Amino acid sequence: MSADAAKSESVRKGRKFYGHGIPGVQLEELTGKLIAVEGADGSGRSTQIARLVDWLETSGHATTQVGLKRSSLVSKELEQAQEGNILSRTTLSLFYATDFADQLENSILPALKAGFIVLADRYIYTLMARDMVRGMDEKWLKNLYGVALEPDAVFYLSVEPQELVQRNLAKNATLDYWESGMDLGLSRDMFDSFLKYQTAMQSSFKKLQKTYGFQIVDANRPVGSITKELRKKIRVLLAAP
Amino acid sequence: MAKTMKTFAELNFPGRLIAVEGLDGSGKSTQIYLLKRWLEAEGIKVYFSEWNSSELVKSATSKGKKRELLTPTTFSLIHATDFADRYERHLLPLLRAGYIVLCDRYVFTAFARDVTRGCPPDWVRGLYSFAAQPDITMFFKADLEVSLNRILEGRPKLKFFEAGMDLRLSTDPYESFRIFQGRILEQYMAMSGEFNFTVMDANQTVGKQQVLVRKLVSEKIDLKKFRRRSPLPLPPPATRLEDKSKEPDEDMAATV
Numbered sequence A: 001m002s003a004d005a006a007k008s009e010s011v012r013k014g015r016k017f018y019g020h021g022i023p024g025v026q027l028e029e030l031t032g033k034l035i036a037v038e039g040a041d042g043s044g045r046s047t048q049i050a051r052l053v054d055w056l057e058t059s060g061h062a063t064t065q066v067g068l069k070r071s072s073l074v075s076k077e078l079e080q081a082q083e084g085n086i087l088s089r090t091t092l093s094l095f096y097a098t099d100f101a102d103q104l105e106n107s108i109l110p111a112l113k114a115g116f117i118v119l120a121d122r123y124i125y126t127l128m129a130r131d132m133v134r135g136m137d138e139k140w141l142k143n144l145y146g147v148a149l150e151p152d153a154v155f156y157l158s159v160e161p162q163e164l165v166q167r168n169l170a171k172n173a174t175l176d177y178w179e180s181g182m183d184l185g186l187s188r189d190m191f192d193s194f195l196k197y198q199t200a201m202q203s204s205f206k207k208l209q210k211t212y213g214f215q216i217v218d219a220n221r222p223v224g225s226i227t228k229e230l231r232k233k234i235r236v237l238l239a240a241p
Numbered sequence B: 001m002a003k004t005m006k007t008f009a010e011l012n013f014p015g016r017l018i019a020v021e022g023l024d025g026s027g028k029s030t031q032i033y034l035l036k037r038w039l040e041a042e043g044i045k046v047y048f049s050e051w052n053s054s055e056l057v058k059s060a061t062s063k064g065k066k067r068e069l070l071t072p073t074t075f076s077l078i079h080a081t082d083f084a085d086r087y088e089r090h091l092l093p094l095l096r097a098g099y100i101v102l103c104d105r106y107v108f109t110a111f112a113r114d115v116t117r118g119c120p121p122d123w124v125r126g127l128y129s130f131a132a133q134p135d136i137t138m139f140f141k142a143d144l145e146v147s148l149n150r151i152l153e154g155r156p157k158l159k160f161f162e163a164g165m166d167l168r169l170s171t172d173p174y175e176s177f178r179i180f181q182g183r184i185l186e187q188y189m190a191m192s193g194e195f196n197f198t199v200m201d202a203n204q205t206v207g208k209q210q211v212l213v214r215k216l217v218s219e220k221i222d223l224k225k226f227r228r229r230s231p232l233p234l235p236p237p238a239t240r241l242e243d244k245s246k247e248p249d250e251d252m253a254a255t256v
Helices: A003-016 A045-058 A075-084 A089-113 A122-134 A138-147 A160-170 A192-211 A223-239 B028-041 B056-065 B072-096 B105-115 B121-127 B144-154 B175-190 B206-220 B237-242 B251-253
Strands: A033-038 A063-067 A116-119 A153-158 A216-218 B018-020 B046-050 B100-104 B137-142 B199-203
Touching: A033 A045, A033 A122, A033 A223, A033 B206, A045 A116, A045 A223, A063 A089, A063 B144, A075 B046, A075 B056, A089 A116, A089 A122, A089 A138, A089 B072, A116 B251, A122 A138, A138 B105, A138 B121, A153 A192, A153 B137, A160 A192, A192 B105, A192 B206, A192 B251, A216 A223, B018 B028, B018 B105, B028 B046, B028 B100, B028 B137, B028 B206, B046 B072, B072 B105, B105 B121, B105 B175, B137 B206, B144 B175, B199 B206, B237 B251
Parallel strands: A033 A116, A033 A153, A063 A116, A153 A216, B018 B100, B018 B137, B046 B100, B137 B199
Antiparallel strands: none
8 A cells, every 4th residue: 555545545444423423524524624723702713713824835835714693594684693693592503503414515625625624613513503502402513513514623712701791892892692692691781791701601512511611721821822733733733644 | 203193173173174175186275265255254263373384484385496506405394494483483372372273284294395395204293283273174085186187177287396396306397206206105194093094085076175174173162152242342332433443343242
């Protein structure tokens, strides 16, 4: 067996969908890398992704970015529906899953096939954690997201809710309705609701971490040290077959 | 996923749900429309809901279909989104309020179509596992040729997804439609027993079928329990004077 054949063999073993996946996809053709970055608003996700793209592209790697609510199929409709806040939880959940699947099939899989590094600004875990906080059945969610491809790495940028609230207010002088979980009626007070909601989100993430084994990155630290840690981990990933 | 679905009656809902299923051109929509007219005339609280009709999701679905953006997975998910919206915002509250809800197509349409498109059956059923089983499901079974001819005669231009063109069964839309519908029929028949379909012979005349439909419904559902107790509430006196034109027929409901 040639070195190349051995290499592609090892790629094939590592790649998998969480469930049945997308019909007709040849996993061994997905030679790129999929890196997901998770974390609340204010965890520094977007900043870190921008820095990683910069670094990766300078080092000669082609990249693609995906994120929630960015599909050409439903992003506009999803945005509208959310503004009115009229969707019930199962509907919203399925709408987001449609948005995810559309990007998976039309952006992520083709890019991986072309050998790109795909950076996902949030992946299925945020969607699952949000739904779990809203009382959706975990088994139902697992089946739903059985379409998803397992990333090569998932980094969860963990920030204490107290710190998150400071960062969000410093940036926007206001708290986002959804990021505060206001639809849940945890508290009429937005500040209070934000803290309660983000605490609940963290415990959902911890629960998911046990199943999906993503890496928790302490993002209470300065931007530079987080970037350093992420680069180090990604370097190892890129060196692997 | 061997878990059996429970009906709304078994779940102690005050309302009941009746679904019709069948191929395009099987005449099911005509039958459920006539059923609705009858129930309304009987003064029964009735609501009609159609597959793929949620206002919110519609624009995304029609865009996806028009531009042929949908894959089997997203086709399935977007229809599940549409169903969930109608289910949670309309069907459930109405069933809680003691309505008879009529559905032109229910989850079985997805079970048949999406699986024909190559989605795994367990996955599709899992998506819809939040939905309870109808109290009555009528499957209108016409000979495949009869259904095909009804559609192909009346509406000669077939839409891309309707004809199953995404499956690349044939480059000819008519041929593709025939093969596609045949496969969907197989899927329906395979689940008929599992979900307790009442199979209706859709080769009979519309009138004969409707007699059977009404008989079945009145045998299985104690309809008098679903009558409106009183006429619809009248508007407050202040607006009544200006709005006289809007309140004519409501008294009819009281006479039943």
